[in-house]
Amino acid sequence: MGRLTAAVVGLLSFGLITGTAAMVLFLQGRLIQQIDEQLATTAQAIGTVALEQVRSGDPESSPLPSDHYLFLQDATYGQREWISPSTHELYGYPRLEGYEYPIATRENPQPATVPNAEEGAPWRVITIATRSPGSPAPTGIMTIGLPLRSVDSTLSVFLQRVLMVDLLVITLGALIGSLVVTRAVRPLRQIEVVAGRIAAGDLTQRVPQALPPTTEVGSLARSLNMMLAHIERSFAHRQASERRMRRFVSDASHELRTPLATVRGYGELYRLGGIPGEELPRAMGRIESEATRMSGLVNDLLPLARLDEERALNLDEVDLVVLAGDAVADLRALDSSRRVAVVGLSDEQVGPVLTRADSDQLRQVLTNLMGNVVQHTPAGTPVELAVGYSRDAAVIEVRDHGAGVAPQDLQRVFGRFFRTDVSRSRESGGTGLGLAIVAAIVAAHGGTTRALPTEGGGLTVRVELPCPDRAPTEKPNRAGHRNGRGDAGPAGPA
Numbered sequence: 001m002g003r004l005t006a007a008v009v010g011l012l013s014f015g016l017i018t019g020t021a022a023m024v025l026f027l028q029g030r031l032i033q034q035i036d037e038q039l040a041t042t043a044q045a046i047g048t049v050a051l052e053q054v055r056s057g058d059p060e061s062s063p064l065p066s067d068h069y070l071f072l073q074d075a076t077y078g079q080r081e082w083i084s085p086s087t088h089e090l091y092g093y094p095r096l097e098g099y100e101y102p103i104a105t106r107e108n109p110q111p112a113t114v115p116n117a118e119e120g121a122p123w124r125v126i127t128i129a130t131r132s133p134g135s136p137a138p139t140g141i142m143t144i145g146l147p148l149r150s151v152d153s154t155l156s157v158f159l160q161r162v163l164m165v166d167l168l169v170i171t172l173g174a175l176i177g178s179l180v181v182t183r184a185v186r187p188l189r190q191i192e193v194v195a196g197r198i199a200a201g202d203l204t205q206r207v208p209q210a211l212p213p214t215t216e217v218g219s220l221a222r223s224l225n226m227m228l229a230h231i232e233r234s235f236a237h238r239q240a241s242e243r244r245m246r247r248f249v250s251d252a253s254h255e256l257r258t259p260l261a262t263v264r265g266y267g268e269l270y271r272l273g274g275i276p277g278e279e280l281p282r283a284m285g286r287i288e289s290e291a292t293r294m295s296g297l298v299n300d301l302l303p304l305a306r307l308d309e310e311r312a313l314n315l316d317e318v319d320l321v322v323l324a325g326d327a328v329a330d331l332r333a334l335d336s337s338r339r340v341a342v343v344g345l346s347d348e349q350v351g352p353v354l355t356r357a358d359s360d361q362l363r364q365v366l367t368n369l370m371g372n373v374v375q376h377t378p379a380g381t382p383v384e385l386a387v388g389y390s391r392d393a394a395v396i397e398v399r400d401h402g403a404g405v406a407p408q409d410l411q412r413v414f415g416r417f418f419r420t421d422v423s424r425s426r427e428s429g430g431t432g433l434g435l436a437i438v439a440a441i442v443a444a445h446g447g448t449t450r451a452l453p454t455e456g457g458g459l460t461v462r463v464e465l466p467c468p469d470r471a472p473t474e475k476p477n478r479a480g481h482r483n484g485r486g487d488a489g490p491a492g493p494a
Helices: 002-055 085-091 149-199 216-271 277-308 320-334 359-376 422-427 434-444
Strands: 069-074 078-083 112-114 123-130 140-147 316-319 340-344 354-357 383-390 393-400 448-453 459-466
Touching (some): 002 123, 002 140, 002 149, 069 123, 085 140, 149 216, 277 434, 316 359, 320 359, 320 393, 359 393, 359 459, 434 448, 434 459
Antiparallel strands (some): 069 140, 112 123, 316 354, 383 393, 448 459
């Protein structure tokens, strides 16, 4: 900041000094021009008077005004010099030794500056031709001079006053420049402070938008804030990815610990001879079942890992009614004793329910939901798949009429490795990841997943997928509402 202020003051000083020098030179030229005009005006008259005095035999009387100097060189009258004592005392007299006299016949003589023969200001002189009476040709020359002391005095006074004004202007310029530079640099100081805090790890810092974005500093502040917001989002995304990875590793290691310990235990018993021959088939069966369980766990963890990577979805127009019909057919193939139906979300007829989604991913959602029903409800338990629109979302509900879930567990069922009954879930082969995969797939589509109690008992899983092009005209349906169009009998055509 100090160097910038010094540069401003330096430029201001240079401009003022240059301007002052130009004014002094102009004034000097104008004053000398006035002296030259005075010399040109009075030269001829003074020369005529001087020649008359010489011819009349009165060379001692001066033909000059008090401040003039005259030097006559004539072939007839010789050399004569006139200067008053007071003028000599005040101004000295011109030294003409080095003066180059112009040609006597010159009709337009030009003045010249000659030094002072004594200490003092120089003189301004002009030389004209002289003629004797009756002689058309010049007989000599006459040099007339005026001192330039008045010019020097005027220039000195003018320069003193102008320099005082310049000094005042430079001082004011330094103060004003310092204030302006300080104010202009203040946002840059703020940027420096914010950068230091960000370097210390606080990515929430932003540069204050003190100046409008149309200015250079304001535009810089806006660009930096945009960059900082992008960096913060990227950093938050990386941290979230790291947290997901740590959670994934922690969950996987936790779930794999028990089957690995079982397999290792049976292996050590077999190596030490601790398994009798008649128990060997049972031990091998336990090892195989635990290996199968680990394989199922890995198969469920891999889709979650891919979803955590936030890979791009293959979006296309999907009819949820068609997917629900396929899921009903699959469930009937697994358990023909169940009463399964596709019903409307409200009382209207079941019609196409369209949304943009990844068809394969949504089939995985319905497969997991139907598998959850098969694992956690008795055989023959009725199931409905309700499909429709709610506001600006496409909705599909899977309603079972089993034992349901405790109210305090409704918000936890979508957590990874969540089980309402750990021992029974493991015996049934469940990994606790089915609903977690459902929630992750729906979230990747920008939708929501909720667990609700079914009217009359059981669990309803409600999946809502966004339909931004649809006007929000329908009211949301109450969870567990059963449409009269449901299939009330055993398995039959969907």
